[in-house]
Amino acid sequence: MWIGTRMAMAVVATGMGGAGSATVPGSFAYGIDPAHARVQAKVGFFGLGSKTARFPRLEGRVALSERDAQAVTLDVRIDAQALEAGDSLTRSRLRGPDFFDVERYPRVIFHGSTMTRTGPHSAQVAGTITARGVTRPATLAVDFSRDFSAMTGREPVHIAASTRIDRRDFGMIAYPLIVGRQVTITIDADLVPGRD
Template sequence: MSWPIRLVLLPWLALFALANTAAPLSFTLDAMGSDVTAKVAFFGLASKTARFPEMEGTVQIVPGEPERAVIDVTFDATALEAPDRTTLRRLRGEKFFWVERYPEIRFVGRSLNLESATRGIVAGELTARGVTLPQVLEVEFDRDPLTASPGEAIGFTGEMTIDRRDYGMTSYQIIVGNKVDISLRARMVPG
């Protein structure tokens, strides 16, 4: 192929390549269909669960490149719910979430490693009480997010375990376990 023909074809090939590059799938978390719970051992015999019912977030997944996915979820620590008034007061106070000073908790996932069409690992960072640490969220989608139809909502659940001491929550160690199991249930709507 001659040099002038290549010069004419090159812009067309570049346009074709750009047209075939998949646009990211963008989702917004449906606050009514989403929540976060945190469960911790209590006296080594039972457990207590706190709930964070108010959250917002976005998810972007690039078809063919899930490792470029971005999940950004913020939940309102001031809306925290607990099984009784004493637990609620303590969790909202300075020794735990200190919601007056740190009203939000945030997870930002920077990559999605799919192990199957509906299961994967999101590597990211969790910020609580002003401390940001790397964490891994194990996720399961209710359908393959990479082949979802345009306009289709997708549900997913996520699980992670953290050590509360890493986030400055060191009180009541004899009574309250150090490991916290966090569960995220989310409904993502296009947008």
């Protein structure tokens, strides 16, 4: 779970405790505030209800530029080992080898390569998601709390993003008659100006 005259977005992950990257020249720098950021993954269960995994830890940086509304570099890292669920059995299964296999693959990564504005404060960011060592195409629908034309790089901005993936594309094929194929991923995060 990404402007005004013409603005591009570049996001470079710091890693889960790693060092930051250089800011894109001519860009506004933002950092994802780890204390106000979360990711959820929701999947159908028995065709009647759903199960939700929560990923409370993610880090990254965002830079917005006036130069090119379609240019995007986006790399955000999500700590899969921090995965939480509604009960201990679900949490154990989702962390285990049938699903996220967090011991072998401790990170989920989104990399964006193209952004298309769809409204005054919304955009589609196309790129890839990597989970369980598998990389597949994905597109995030992103809503910003401010109109693109009002962003200056000096104010905090909230983003809400979502995408849908097929879990089988990432090798998560267990329990096909119980757990749905389509997974809806949502991201809510506060962006803090000039934060590494």
